[in-house]
Amino acid sequence: MHSQNWIGGEWSTPTDGELIVNNPSNVKEQIGVIHLSGASEVLQAEQAARMAQPNWAGMSQAKRGDVLGRLASALESSLEELAILASREMGKPITEMKGEVMRGVNLLKYYAAEGVRANGSVIPASEAGVLQYTKRVPLGVVGIITPWNFPVAIPIWKIAPALLCGNTIVWKPAEYACLTATKMIQIFAQAGLPAGIINLVIGKGSKIGDVLLEQCNLNAISFTGSTSTGQRIASICARRNIKYQTEMGGKNAAVVLKDADLNLAIPAILSGAFRSAGQKCTATSRIIVEREIMPAFTAALQAAMETIVVAPALDSKAYLGPVASGYQYDSVMAYVTMAREQAQVLAECKAKVSEDEGYFITPLVVSGVSSDHPLVQEEIFGPVAVVLEADHYEHAVALCNATIFGLSASVFTKDLNQALRFLDDAEVGMVRVNQETAGVEYQAPFGGTKWSSSHTREQGQAALDFYSEIKTCAIKYN
Ligand code: NAD
Numbered sequence: 001m002h003s004q005n006w007i008g009g010e011w012s013t014p015t016d017g018e019l020i021v022n023n024p025s026n027v028k029e030q031i032g033v034i035h036l037s038g039a040s041e042v043l044q045a046e047q048a049a050r051m052a053q054p055n056w057a058g059m060s061q062a063k064r065g066d067v068l069g070r071l072a073s074a075l076e077s078s079l080e081e082l083a084i085l086a087s088r089e090m091g092k093p094i095t096e097m098k099g100e101v102m103r104g105v106n107l108l109k110y111y112a113a114e115g116v117r118a119n120g121s122v123i124p125a126s127e128a129g130v131l132q133y134t135k136r137v138p139l140g141v142v143g144i145i146t147p148w149n150f151p152v153a154i155p156i157w158k159i160a161p162a163l164l165c166g167n168t169i170v171w172k173p174a175e176y177a178c179l180t181a182t183k184m185i186q187i188f189a190q191a192g193l194p195a196g197i198i199n200l201v202i203g204k205g206s207k208i209g210d211v212l213l214e215q216c217n218l219n220a221i222s223f224t225g226s227t228s229t230g231q232r233i234a235s236i237c238a239r240r241n242i243k244y245q246t247e248m249g250g251k252n253a254a255v256v257l258k259d260a261d262l263n264l265a266i267p268a269i270l271s272g273a274f275r276s277a278g279q280k281c282t283a284t285s286r287i288i289v290e291r292e293i294m295p296a297f298t299a300a301l302q303a304a305m306e307t308i309v310v311a312p313a314l315d316s317k318a319y320l321g322p323v324a325s326g327y328q329y330d331s332v333m334a335y336v337t338m339a340r341e342q343a344q345v346l347a348e349c350k351a352k353v354s355e356d357e358g359y360f361i362t363p364l365v366v367s368g369v370s371s372d373h374p375l376v377q378e379e380i381f382g383p384v385a386v387v388l389e390a391d392h393y394e395h396a397v398a399l400c401n402a403t404i405f406g407l408s409a410s411v412f413t414k415d416l417n418q419a420l421r422f423l424d425d426a427e428v429g430m431v432r433v434n435q436e437t438a439g440v441e442y443q444a445p446f447g448g449t450k451w452s453s454s455h456t457r458e459q460g461q462a463a464l465d466f467y468s469e470i471k472t473c474a475i476k477y478n
Contacts, residue, residue: 001032001085003178003202005041006185008048009195014041014202021179024091024322025312025358031088034178037203039211042170045199046216049141049168052196057138057166064164065115067194072108074191075101075184082187084314086151086180090325091359092276093311093318097152104156107442107459111160114464123472131475136468138166139243140219143212145205145233147225148324149279149381151177152184157442158222159198161463167219169198172212174225176325178202205229218242222458222466224281227379227405227451234454245456245466247447249379250281250407252437253400255422257393258290260412262300264434268412269385270304272436274349274363277320278383279328281452282408282430282438285380287365288396291389298346301365305347310360322359323382329359332382336364339375339384344368346387371402379405393418401427406449408437429453 004011016038023029056064075082083097092100120135144158155171162169173181185193185200201208209229213221213236220243223233230246237244254269256262272284289297313321323329339345343366351362363383369375375386390396400409408430411422419433429448430440440446445462447453456466 001179003034003182005037005202006189006200007045014038019175021089023088024324027358032179034175034202037201037208039208041201042208042211042216045170045201046141048196048199049170053140053168056168056194056197061119062115064166065112068108068160068164069112070191071188071193072105072112074187075108076105078187082152082183085183087313089179090148090151090176091313091322093321094314095316096276100150100153103442104152107156108160110443111164114164125474129477134470134472136165136464137471139467139469140167142167142169142467143218143221144169144171145223145225146173148174148176149276151180154224157459162467163197165464165467167467168196170212171198171200172203172208175204220244244454246454247458248452249405250448250452251285251379251403251405252282252408253286253288254284254437255396255400255411256287256289256297257411257413257418258292259414261414262297265412266300266304268436270308272438273385274308274320274383277323277361279323279381280438284437285385286376287385287387288390288399289387290396291391294389302347305349305363308349308351308363310349310351310362312358320383323361326359332361332380332384335375335380335382335384336361339364339366342369343375371399377403397425404451407452410435410437
């Protein structure tokens, strides 16, 4: 397969370079070629989005919702095909990938239904004979920059509410997810996606990112990716007074209190830490355990780690597949080496993984490092988790909060008091009791505090706040 740009309703192949895409489960298998854009394609995409915006915004909200409904049906019909391609492109196990595409379908259906919901409120005026009300108005052209780790769901959780609100889009997907992005737009185009409302530009962030941010007159940017890129984007947007949203990294903790049901906690912690090979912003990467139960916790963890299956992404038995790319592999393996040299291995998956064939990394849980160690403080974004021991509840909360990140956290306990206290005490955007740190539902607000986010929220109703502005209207009548 070859990637293509979709600009103003037409397919084109940019010529500013190429990248070969190999299957991370089997690096000898070539899956396709990515064709990279330069500045001119980005500027064309912005122009096409700008041209299409008045007509799109001029349609009724209900009609825009109908279009999203058609995209949902088309995506659902192509669920299997898109999931297989995405699994081959970035290595997420097929069962999870199908779930992700279905999440995309549900997001489209959710925002399609918003087409006929209220988009403002009537506010009593102090004077008689005045009707005062608010309505949401579109921002204009929105730039959407997405990562590779949720190649379908993240773009859709931005695209769907942005379109519903009457905006048009320039979308730059991550380099390691461009075939999936091309396929998804092909599916949408076949379902009658109006020309110019989504403009897909394939290219390297380091090369075309600045064109998008500095040379285009975008009205808003929604970004998901690393904290360093997010910081950079936020500072440019602040300087140019562009509305922005940056959803960034995490270093999420699962806290296991001494009364926790380990039969519930261990599977949830393994799922949070190792599904998607730990490449979720909400992945569990710190496990904070009350010291008293460390022996029981360690024994249960070691036994459970034995059952984990590491396999190629298209194998339906895969609990986790490879990491997404050679770059990811090198980056995570540097932490694995650090962990083996500077920490103690607490539990390790014994499954044989064939690292010669693909970017497979054996899941690893380590302990014995201090709370300021890089393994505890830096986002690893791979199947490596670190255990810290806590003396009591207050110590566990202090460890949980001792990070620059604030995306998600969970606590395992049977004590309602401790659970409710943790919901108050955890300095994160998403906090859960007796559930894994990953996996927040699409109809609920998603986002973090501290360096995980620009303090905005995505998904659910919260996304509509980002992709629109509120206009306050007043009419005097006799
Ligand atoms: P990344 O920051 O390297 O890239 C993200 C996107 O930004 C890509 O499309 C990339 O091409 C683009 N980009 C890179 N440099 C740019 C620049 N100078 N200007 C404009 N765009 C640029 O991140 P990644 O490796 O693709 O994704 C992994 C990161 O994403 C992790 O840190 C993870 O925690 C984070 N993430 C966060 C969330 C969340 O909702 N908080 C969700 C998923 C992933």
